Amino acid sequence: MKLAVLVNEGPYTHQASDSAYQFTKAALEKGHEIFRVFFYHDGVNNGTRFTVPPQDDRNLQVLWSELAAKYNLDLTVCIAAAQRRGILDEGEMKRHGKDGNNIAPGFRISGLGQLIEAGIKSERLVTFGD
Amino acid sequence: MSEDMDDDVAKKFLYVNRKAPYGTIYALESLEVVLIGAAFEQDVSLAFLDDGVYQLIDGQKTTGIGMKNFSPTYKALGDYEVTKLYVEKESLEERGLTVDDLMDIVYEDEDDDWEEKPSIRLVSRAEMAEIMADQDVVLSF
Numbered sequence: 001m002k003l004a005v006l007v008n009e010g011p012y013t014h015q016a017s018d019s020a021y022q023f024t025k026a027a028l029e030k031g032h033e034i035f036r037v038f039f040y041h042d043g044v045n046n047g048t049r050f051t052v053p054p055q056d057d058r059n060l061q062v063l064w065s066e067l068a069a070k071y072n073l074d075l076t077v078c079i080a081a082a083q084r085r086g087i088l089d090e091g092e093m094k095r096h097g098k099d100g101n102n103i104a105p106g107f108r109i110s111g112l113g114q115l116i117e118a119g120i121k122s123e124r125l126v127t128f129g130d
Numbered sequence: 131m132s133e134d135m136d137d138d139v140a141k142k143f144l145y146v147n148r149k150a151p152y153g154t155i156y157a158l159e160s161l162e163v164v165l166i167g168a169a170f171e172q173d174v175s176l177a178f179l180d181d182g183v184y185q186l187i188d189g190q191k192t193t194g195i196g197m198k199n200f201s202p203t204y205k206a207l208g209d210y211e212v213t214k215l216y217v218e219k220e221s222l223e224e225r226g227l228t229v230d231d232l233m234d235i236v237y238e239d240e241d242d243d244w245e246e247k248p249s250i251r252l253v254s255r256a257e258m259a260e261i262m263a264d265q266d267v268v269l270s271f
Binding site: 006008040041080081084111112113115116117119120125127129130 | 141143155156159162163166167169170172266267268269270271
């Protein structure tokens, strides 16, 4: 089945990101296609490479990045939500005159149209969040 | 649905709004999805239930909390051809509200000589369940 995943909460505060990761990984291992994982609201905070969780805990950003590399997964962060919360790639950094960027490997920043397109092109859109 | 489904056929999108407008960002960012989504010419409906009914309250003033009052945007939804705003009757009643407490939101019906018609449609909880079951994509905020 062709699936899309929407992640609406950041890592650690909510289980949503863990659940979305486990679901996405399981679906891929079962041979399903993940059209896109879209990160919205505080979900954009999954896409910063600046998180440093304790070493005996899971690192959700790294898990997502590794999954993206293994399966050529499309991890899209909403640009409007990202700008509010300080998630920047190099292009956004230059455009807004900021002194750094923090987007994690495998993640890209794009518009909300990518979420609507995921809803249109996928057979199911699965939402994780409150 | 098959793998090679026809992308030209509009899907039924329902945006479910369940939270009050200013305590969290969900209502505002839901509205941002609705506005962007309107460009994709899908069959769009909005649902308001639980504390989400507060999003449509008339006379919102936010100067005291230093936040932008985005409620006028709901009145502009008709211009984006978003004309179906389902409000759950039980959610209003549980909060001591009636439809008279809500903003007057209208759209111009192009199939009826551009007559102004109300966008807000009061539905029961049972009817809301049927509306949800009838959708292709449900986005809950």
